[in-house]
Each structure stands twice: as C-alpha cells, then as structure tokens.
Amino acid sequence: MPELPEVETIRRQLHRRLAGSKIVEVKVWRSGRETPRSIRLSAALVDRTIVSVERRAKLLIWKLDHGQSLVAHLKMTGRFVFVSSSHEPAKHDRIGFSLRRRGQNIRVVWSDVRQFGFIRLVSTSTLKKLLETYGPEPLKISPEKLAERLKSGSVRKLKSALLDQTVIAGIGNIYADEVCHRAGLLPTRRLASLSSRERVGLARVIQSVLRAAVAERGTSADDYVDAQGKPGNFLKFLRVYGRAGKPCRSCHQGIIKKIVLGQRGTHYCTRCQR
C-alpha cells in the first residue's frame, strides 16, 4: 500500500518527466465515485503546462501553470504508470494523459483496482486547506520536533498515533509496524508510557526507516508498482510486516505475532519489543 516512500518514489519519477510538459489530451475511460468526468477534466487540463509534481503526506500534486492543481491519493491500489503511445486501456485503467515535452510524446495512465483512491482538480485555496489538515512531514523536521508530536498524556496506543495523519504525515500500516519493531516498542504501548528517551529514539527510527525505504523505491508487499511499473525493493528489508509466525530477523528467537489493532493487521516480535 503506497505510503510516504512509495508516493515519493512515484513523485520523483513523474516530476522528472512531466515538469515542463504540456497536457495534450485527457481521456477518461472509466469514471467512478472518485474519478472526475471527462468533459470537466479535459476542459481544465488540455493546453496546461505542468510546473512541478510535488508530494505532501501521501498526496501527489501536479501543479499547473494556471494555479490549479491535480491532486491524487493512491490509497490502496491507485497507480500512475508511464505507458507507450500504443497502450490500450486495461480493465482498471481510468484516465489516460497524453503530454508533450521538447518534441517528445509522454503517456501516463491513472488506474485503480479497488477505487479507494481519488484524483481531483483543486484551486490554490482548496489545496491549501486540504494540506493544512496534515501533520508535519517526518523527514523535514528534527528528531526532537518529531518526538514532540508523539508526546501525549493520553492512553492512545502508539500505532494508532503513528497512523494518524494529523500527528505525522505519511506513515501507513507497513511502516508503522516496521518502525515499532526497530524502536523496540510494542505497537500497543500507550503514548503516555513512553519516556522522552524512547520518544526521541522512536523519532530517529521513523526517519531512518522512511529514508531507507525511499532509497529502495518503496515496498511492494501487495501490488504496488512505481511509475515505471517496477516493484519497490524494501520488501526484503521488512522485519515484521507480513511475517506472522516467522522468526524475528533481529533477535532470531522471537516469533512474529499478528494481532488486530485499530482494525489493522499488526505485527510485532514478542521478545524484542516492549
């Protein structure tokens, strides 16, 4: 499932090829509950130039030259993939973008199997409001500031706080489990029970895990692929997620346990997480 590292990977690939390109044609093959209709989208996008492709939290933002932006959330199965000019829409392909830059034709397809994702056109002010609802970018603040975000006198569970996008933006189910494991903390720990030392350690782990995952172009645990259609390499570095019943990769003695926490599959080592 695309989280910060996966979305950042796609952002880089999209930005590299799309910045400065002009939208030539937009075809909506399949509209849906979260996919805009053809007419409105074409009218707003054709002949516009993409200034940049940015990321905030798990959102991808195509900044356009007239001030509007195309904002997409991949949720579970959303994808932006580069395709050849002869590409025929597959079953779950929803929108095809044809662009042109320096005499070259570029085609990008938006597809989404489970239709949880969304893609919408927003004004500058709407975008600003939307982005204000998110907590800070974990890789853009100091570990100390990050640790402060996890300071709370509440009985809230650690994993629930990590998944809360208003606390910290960009962490999803996989990295929440991986972070807890590397920090040696049980996902069920109450925030109030964390010492300041544990919080700073946790903040450093959040940053190192996310940085390492970005460097490996994300994790393909389910069906994530980047904009080149390639899986991410971080799967082989996972220590707990999807490893229920297997031995812990850190202590080699504990067995990874899976529980449900906040309706999410949650994995941890009973031996090295406390």
Next chain:
DNA sequence: AAGAAGTCCTGGGCGC
C-alpha cells in the same frame, strides 16, 4: 472526546 466500528471496493486465497 477519544476510540471503536462501519463504509467504500475488488482480486486473491481458501475450503469444499
């Protein structure tokens, strides 16, 4: 007011 549970959706894996 926090936290639990329901909601959207489809493909894949399972048992029979």
Next chain:
DNA sequence: TGCGCCCAGGACTTCT
C-alpha cells in the same frame, strides 16, 4: 473447475 466466503486496508463517517 467453480462457487461462496473472507481478507487486505486509508481515511472518512457514524456510533458509543
């Protein structure tokens, strides 16, 4: 081979 069932989950909404 195929049917029915259950599971995966981001984030919003609704209930307790």
